[in-house]
Structure formats: C-alpha cells, structure tokens
Amino acid sequence: MKKTIGNLIFIIYAIIAVFVTICLLSFNEYKVSEFGDTSLVIIDNEELEPTFNKGDLVIVDKSKRIREGDTIFFYNSSSDVVEVTLATVQNIEKVNDSEYTYAIDGDRSISSEYVLGNAGDVTKISTVGTVLGVLESKWGFLILIVFPSLLAFIYEITVVFTEIREGKEAEDDEEDDDDTKSKNDIKVKEKKVIEEPLKKESKKNIEKKNTGTKKEASNKTSTSAKKSTSKKTSVKKNVETKAEAQKTKKTKTEDNSNE
DSSP, X not given: OXXXXXXXXXXXXXXXXXXXXXXXXXXXXXXXXXXXXXXXXXXXXXXXXXXXXXXXXXXXXXXXXXXXTOEXXXXXXXXXSOEEEEEEEEEEEEEETTEEEEEETTTEXXXXXXXXXXXXSOEEETTHHHHHHHHHSHHHHIIIIIHHHHHHHHHHHHHHHHXXXXXXXXXXXHHHHHHHHHHHHHHHHHHHHHHHHHHXXXXXXXXXXXXXXXXXXXXXXXXXXXXXXXXXXXXXXXXXXXXXXXXXXXXXXXXXXXX
C-alpha cells in the first residue's frame, strides 16, 4: 500500500514538473505561455476583479470570434511593464486577412497582434494561477522542480550502481561456489584415486589372510588326522605286543606242564 501511494505521488510530481517545464519553454516575450492560439494567463493583479480574481488561471483561445462590445484580453504596453489587462471593443477594422485593428474604450486602438482572445469565452481555474506562478518563478522552479529532480536522478544512479555491484558480487559468489565445487570434485577424485588402490590392496590382504587361515585350518586338520592315525597305530601295536606276550607266556606254561 505504501509503495503504491509513493508511486502515485511520484507520478503526480513528474506530471507537474513536465507541465511547468513545458510552460516555461512556451513563454513568449511577455512571459505568457502560448500553445498555438491558446494562452495561459495568470491573474496577478486585482484590477480585473470581480470578473477575474488574483490567483486565477485563465485559458484564453485566440481563435474565438471577437465582435463589437466583447471584452478582450490584450497586452497593455502603455506602461513601463507590459501586463495583461481587459478592454471592451468599440470598433473593428480589417487590415488584411490575418490582421485587425480594435478600437477600445479610452479612445485607443490596438492591433490583433497584441490581443490574446475573447474574455467572455474562457476557462477559469481558481488558485491554480498562484501555484503555477510560484513554480514558474526562478527560485520556485529551482527549489520545487530542479532540486527534487536532481535528488531523484542521484538516487536512481545510486540504485543502478548498487544493483550493478550486487550483481557483480552475486557473480563472484557464484564463481567462488563453482571454484569450491570444482576443488571438492578434484579432492573427491583424488581421494578415489588414493582409496581405490588401498581398497584393492586391502581386499588382496583380506583374501590372502583368508587363504592363509584356510591353509592353516587345513594344516591343523591334517596334523590332527595324522596324530589320530599315529595314536591308533600305537594303540594297535601295544595291543598286539600284549597279545604276543600273553601267547608266549601261555606257551611257556604249557611246556612246563608237559615236563
């Protein structure tokens, strides 16, 4: 919500700044903004009251037809300072297709070149003239338009450089991550290269140990079998020896009896 309000305020400010700038660029020699046949007249005196009040912005269209008895806006150059004022048309004389002479009250005549338009057919906006007059002044334009625009420009440049720096830092971080990943991959590969022979050697040792264990078990079994066979043979020999001794003793006893 705050961001939306901020954007809206910025848009309104930008529109006002552009409008004031265009008005200043459209100043004529009498410091009145002209856009073709349309003039923006700021009422800055009280002589035009009660029809127009001080501070009003009046949009005058020169293309509107002017007749005898109409009130017109014109540039009054009779004094040292040229100002926009009102007068009533008493008579109209045609000079050529593009120029007329208007006789106004006070027994004066003015050329259509100095006429802004018919004052009876205008658009009047109250108070806006005061605001526009302040903005069009040197200090008003400097403080309210140039200075904020400069700050906005500096801020935008700061934002751009910040984004560039953050983007560069992100790229550096990404490169560092890639380097770290590559180093980790290299370490893993080196570890595999080192571990694979060790695993093979360990496997061979285990197989060799198992083979030795099997041989040892086989030797133990063979030795046990030999010992058992030897024991049996010895027992058998002892039995046969005892049998022969008994037989010999018996024979001797029989011989003694016969005698």
